[in-house]
Amino acid sequence: MEPPSGVLASLWNFLRFLPFFIGLLVLGTFKGIIFCPLVCLIMTVGNTAIILGLWPFHICWTYYSVVRAKQLGPLLKIVICICLPAPAVLWLVLSIIGSILGGALYGFLSPIFATFDAVGEGKSNVLYHCFYDGTWDTVKGSCTVVRDFQDVCYHSYLSVMEDLRRHGPQDGKYYEIRLLYLPGAIVAAALGIIVDFPLISLVALFKGPYMLFKGWRRLFHDLIGREGPFLETICVPFAGLAILLWPLAVVGAILGSMASSIFLGAYAGVVVYQESSFWFGLCYVVASLAIYDEYSNDVLDMPEGSCFPRPKYRKEGPLSKTTSRTFSESSSIRNPPSRTLSFNNPMVDLKPLELLESLFKESQHHGKIFVLEGLITQQDIENAKSGKGSRVISIGLPSYCILKTILRSAKSNSAGILLGDNTEITSTNRPKDAFFDWFLNPFLVIKEQIKALNLSEAEEDYLCKSVLLNGDPTKMKNSGLGSSPESEIRRAELDGIARRLQGITRSISRYPTSRRNFQNLVKKLSENLATMNGDSNKSSNGTIPRSKSAFARVPSFLSGSFKNKTTNTGSDQERQLVVERDVDIV
Known part of the structure; x- marks a missing residue:
């Protein structure tokens, strides 16, 4: 849309816009005043309960992790243990105050922004959304914030402390203090x-x-x-x-x-x-x-x-x-940067949390295939549900999806990372967010390494297998998905890429919303397994029901394994028919 030219046109445009803006502001402010106390109460009570409930555990477990840390020297451990009460008390005070202020700001501003967003271009039934948007969604969003805060305070915290205990010193030299x-x-x-x-x-x-x-x-x-x-x-x-x-x-x-x-x-x-x-x-x-x-x-x-x-x-x-x-x-x-440059190369509108959600959706997409093939078993799903952890699901599956994105970017000679919807993220149009600073550059480095290696189809299959199953040595030996490269140097290079991808995925798993999305992923995979088992029982009577979901093309490193593996989910012919049927749906 071209801006108006001339003083009178600009003044008329301003006067015409002003009542419209004031009306939306008054409506959004009214909704914010109504829902702000409720949202602030939910976030304050929920987050404060989590903070106070986990505070003794955080103190004890932090002391235990510092004492057991392999990369910290004895004197540094003593100094940390002496100084630790100060940040513990500071965390208790600041986190509670931040929960109160954050709840008040979120409860008041979210309805206002939602009201303005309801009149954006391409929106239908604008009047209804002006009154409805930012009401119940804000209340549900506050509950989601409390849930994600709990996941960060418990699961992400335990993951960080586990790395602190297990990782040894680099080059054999631990950190020490003078x-x-x-x-x-x-x-x-x-x-x-x-x-x-x-x-x-x-x-x-x-x-x-x-x-x-x-x-x-x-x-x-x-x-x-x-x-x-x-x-x-x-x-x-x-x-x-x-x-x-x-x-x-x-x-x-x-x-x-x-x-x-x-x-x-x-x-x-x-x-x-x-x-x-x-x-x-x-x-x-x-x-x-x-x-x-x-x-x-x-x-x-x-x-x-x-x-x-x-x-x-x-x-x-x-x-x-x-x-x-x-x-x-x-x-x-x-x-x-000039405005002309910014409009010729528009910034990609991607939020880190939205990108995480799309990653887990892609994991659901590929997880259906792996459940069908038997690479993800009932035991893996039960371990993931019980909290024991299944590295194939929690680390291997998201790492595999990231690898497929990097391979797609490398094969298309993309200057950046090419997402599934053909959105290209480069160093020039990336969103200005710390998340993309932390993870985009390593992805670009891995992509260039893969392009330099010039992988064959067999090596690409081995890399995909290593990324997916590296956490389960038994499955690596018994998968029957091809042999490793004969050259030890080549195999070491591919294993190094697989470990880096899994390390990045482990870091991503500590982000807010990651735990919630992981639980949804496990739930979907469990439903897929239950549906497939039901389909197998029905197919024994001579009928194969039509699936409601559509699978993508089976990865190349799985294509030959249907004839070599048998599982308790039905015969090879039945599973091959299901795959062909779902490919036809696509």
């Missing part, structure tokens, strides 16, 4: 907090009004001229809402600066320990004020430099790592 410099580091960290917190807070409060009026000026300029966030029709309501909520953003930036000043000042202790000099720690306490002042000037597009002194606090190099990072961030801010 007690000689520890008192000086503690004193420097305390001085840094005492000095930086009030001074940085004053600087943030001083620059807050400038940030407020500068942001309003930019937003109102874009609103009248239909530029920037107001260029696309679907973004207009949210951009208009940004004008009203901009003071909250400024307050949040000030509070964030005050909170970050604690960590910025405490970093003086790290400088003392790394440089083995208390003097360098004191120099950093002074320099950190200039670092924050220069960084905030870059963000607000104010004149460069700082009125605070900036002494040298590192032995090597004229520029510290923090300075280099500040300069690089300043360069990126001073030279933002």
Whole structure:
């Protein structure tokens, strides 16, 4: 949609938009006021119960894991055990306060955003959705947040602690601490907090009004001229809402600066320990004020430099790592990407949690085939249900789906990662989210490694088998899905790729929503197995029922195994007929 040209056209467009926006805002605010207390109560009570209930367990198990950790030295274990009560109490207080504030914000803002989203382009029955969206969905969303929070506090926490206990030191050297410099580091960290917190807070409060009026000026300029966030029709309501909520953003930036000043000042202790000099720690306490002042000037597009002194606090190099990072961030801010480039290469609209859900949907898709083939058995499903864990389902199956995506990207010579719906994620159009920073680059590296290996069909089948079944040695030996490469170097390369994929999948399994999606996956696989067993009983009478689901093409490394394996789910002919029937459905 082209923006209006001329002052009168811009003014008329603004006047026509204003009543529409105000009406949606009033309706969304009314719904937010109604549902905010209920949603806040659900999230506060639910999360607080989880926090208080697991807090003694967290303390005891953390002490146990630290003591048993193989990669931590004896002195470091003692120091951690002595300092552990402080973060434990801090977690208890901050998490409860965060649950209250998060519940209130979610309960109030979610109905408002849902009301604006209901009038987006392509929506049908707009009037109904304006009143309904953001009501019951917000209540269900708050319950889902509590459930995901429980999974993170229990299952993800146990997974992290298990890695801490089992992983040995790299290169045979465990982490240790030098007690000689520890008192000086503690004193420097305390001085840094005492000095930086009030001074940085004053600087943030001083620059807050400038940030407020500068942001309003930019937003109102874009609103009248239909530029920037107001260029696309679907973004207009949210951009208009940004004008009203901009003071909250400024307050949040000030509070964030005050909170970050604690960590910025405490970093003086790290400088003392790394440089083995208390003097360098004191120099950093002074320099950190200039670092924050220069960084905030870059963000607000104010004149460069700082009125605070900036002494040298590192032995090597004229520029510290923090300075280099500040300069690089300043360069990126001073030279933002042009609007023309952003519209020619639009950013892919992908949310990390949505991407996780699509991964588990793909796992359900391939899991149906593996249940049919017998690679996923009733015992695997029962182990997954009982909490014992089934590496084939929890790690192998998602890793296999990721591998298929990487193989598809490599074969199509994609510059990035090609998803199943032909959406391509590259380093230029990827969403600006930490999730994609953590996992996209390793996927790109693995893709280039696979392209460089130039895998044959047999090697590709072996890699798929290794990724899926590496956690179950018995199935690896008895699967009958082809032999491993004759070259030991080639086999080691493929096994290394398989281990990296499984390690990435293990990290993904700790994300919020992962546990809930995994339970849904196990439930679906159990239903598929029960349906298949029922179909086998019916087929013994001469009829084969038509499945409601559609399977994709059977992977190549499974195609020859129908003749070599027998399971308790029916004859080979019956299973082959079911596969052919479902392929025809596709």
